Amino acid sequence: MKNFSIIAAADQKLGIGINNRLPWNLKADLKHFSTITIGNKNNAVIMGLNTWKSLPEKFRPLKERLNVVLSKEKLLDLPAEVLNFQSLDEALNALERKNVDNVFIIGGAMLYAAAITHPSCQTIYLTEIEGVFKCDTFFPAIPSEFKKIETGELNEENGIKFRFCVYQK
Numbered sequence: 022m023k024n025f026s027i028i029a030a031a032d033q034k035l036g037i038g039i040n041n042r043l044p045w046n047l048k049a050d051l052k053h054f055s056t057i058t059i060g061n062k063n064n065a066v067i068m069g070l071n072t073w074k075s076l077p078e079k080f081r082p083l084k085e086r087l088n089v090v091l092s093k094e095k096l097l098d099l100p101a102e103v104l105n106f107q108s109l110d111e112a113l114n115a116l117e118r119k120n121v122d123n124v125f126i127i128g129g130a131m132l133y134a135a136a137i138t139h140p141s142c143q144t145i146y147l148t149e150i151e152g153v154f155k156c157d158t159f160f161p162a163i164p165s166e167f168k169k170i171e172t173g174e175l176n177e178e179n180g181i182k183f184r185f186c187v188y189q190k
């Protein structure tokens with residue numbers, strides 16, 4: 022089965038979302054997200070249906086990446102180039118047969134929870150945001166087999182401080 026990475030941004034209490042949107046507006050983090058997930062333009066991103074719906078229409082499908090949406094809904098109205106699977110394993114098996122280089126799980130909370138304990142999850146790219154925001158969705162606790170291998174320098178935007186960090190199994 023295809024190995025994959027998780028990419029997320031979370032506050033000090035692992036908050037990641039509110040009312041099906043992001044709790045903050047950090048251009049540098051969106052740029053970081055694009056750079057990592059686009060890579061050499063042969064990568065795939067897997068997201069839950071709520072995260073797909075949360076993307077502004079003009080930005081979806083996310084450009085230069087194969088977009089995969091997980092949902093058990095039967096009558097999904099997705100663009101033809103977007104793949105839809107009912108489970109993470111089904112998506113990973115299908116992506117192994119395609120010629121994609123790297124696979125990224127891009128949220129939300131429900132999918133992160135399934136992905137982080139999956140044996141094929143190797144790396145977590147986590148933007149660690151200082152402070153506590155009003156959130157209704159949370160990133161799961163990071164299992165102890167993941168070690169922090171990179172702590173980025175302190176960035177600041179709109180008075181919000183954050184670092185780009187990497188955890189690996």
Ligand SMILES: NC(=O)c1ccc[n+]([C@@H]2O[C@H](COP(=O)([O-])OP(=O)(O)OC[C@H]3O[C@@H](n4cnc5c(N)ncnc54)[C@H](OP(=O)(O)O)[C@@H]3O)[C@@H](O)[C@H]2O)c1
Pocket residue numbers: 028029030031036037038039040041042043068069070071072073075091092093094106107108109127128129130131132133135158
């Ligand atoms: N800070 C960040 O990095 C970040 C990143 C992404 C999203 N977010 C935020 O997270 C929030 C959304 O999270 P969420 O937990 O509500 O939604 P989500 O995980 O995006 O979507 C949930 C839906 O996706 C499907 N799904 C998820 N995991 C699945 C799995 N393992 N197998 C099969 N289907 C699966 C199910 O669809 P069906 O019910 O149709 O079967 C489920 O109801 C928003 O606020 C968003 O802005 C934050």
